[in-house]
Amino acid sequence: MKFLESYDFTKEEISSFTKNVPTSVVDLLKEQKKQVKSNLDYLKELGIVNYKDVFKNFYEMFLIDDSNFREIFEKYDRDDLIDKIAKNINIVEYL
DSSP states (O other), X not given: OGGGGGGXXXXXXXXXXXXXXXXXXXXXXXXXXXXXXXXXXXXXXXXXXXXXXXXXXXXXXXXXXXXXHHHHHHTSOHHHHHHHHHHOGGGGGGO
16 A cells, blocks of 8 residues: 555555555555556545545545546536535545
C-alpha cells in the first residue's frame, strides 16, 4: 500500500488502514493499484478535498472500473457534491 504515500497518506495512516481492513481486501487493493490510483486521481481532480477520508471509509468502491466510478459522481452538480462530501463523507454511501 506504499503507493498511497503519493496521495499524502502517512505511513501511520496506511498502517492503521491495513490493520483495520480484511487482508483479502488489502491484497486486492494492492493487485488493482492502477485502478485505485485512477479513481483517487479522479477525486482529487474533481476537487474532493477529503478524498483520503472517502478512501478510508469506502475503499471497496475504489476497485470499480474508472468509467463506472466517474459516473457515480458525474450525475450530480460538481460544486454541490464537493460541498456535501466535505461536510459529510457518509453521503458517498448513497451516491
